[in-house]
Amino acid sequence: MPGGNPRQIRLHDNHFYVAHLGDNWPKDRTSRGFLSVLDKDLRVLSNIAGTPPIYGDDGKLKPIKHQEDIFIHPHDLTVDKDGSVYVAQFASKNTYPVKLERV
Numbered sequence: 001m002p003g004g005n006p007r008q009i010r011l012h013d014n015h016f017y018v019a020h021l022g023d024n025w026p027k028d029r030t031s032r033g034f035l036s037v038l039d040k041d042l043r044v045l046s047n048i049a050g051t052p053p054i055y056g057d058d059g060k061l062k063p064i065k066h067q068e069d070i071f072i073h074p075h076d077l078t079v080d081k082d083g084s085v086y087v088a089q090f091a092s093k094n095t096y097p098v099k100l101e102r103v
Contacts, residue, residue, distance in 0.1 A: 003063030012079035
């Protein structure tokens with residue numbers, strides 16, 4: 001995933017979820033992160049708090065990066081039976097894990 005900084009990957013209901021610690025971590029310790037959702041073929045469908053995935057004519061993913069300040073260094077995640085995502089963060093000033101509820 002060009003431009004990303006992936007940490008963990010989790011499979012849930014034929015989708016993969018990936019936490020990206022932060023753009024240019026550890027060189028830039030103030031950088032934020034984002035989550036990617038991939039299909040069963042490992043193509044990025046969405047980047048939560050990141051730039052939209054864009055594929056070139058050659059089928060290759062263009063660089064992706066943080067865009068919205070939702071997470072502080074997301075390091076790991078899990079998905080519950082209802083599809084809600086729980087995100088653990090690293091070096092996040094003692095924040096609680098973030099819960100993203102499926103709607």
